[in-house]
Amino acid sequence: MIERTLSIIKPDATKRNITGKINKIIEDNSLKIIAQKKIQLNEDMAKKFYAVHKDKSFYEDLIN
DSSP: OOOOOOOOOOHHHHHTTOHHHHHHHHHHTTOOOOOOOOOOOOHHHHHHHTGGGTTSTTHHHHHO
């Protein structure tokens, strides 16, 4: 059985230009990257994605 996982590289890592280093860490730990997709969430998408954090103090920072 093949196991799969999702990794999310947050915008601050993209701004700091370290996504390649993060990918290397993943691969150096015997994981294989089979697909990548770069998207920018609009406010509605972010609200749905981060809904689990809706009652947290940092929620507004996540969706803006």
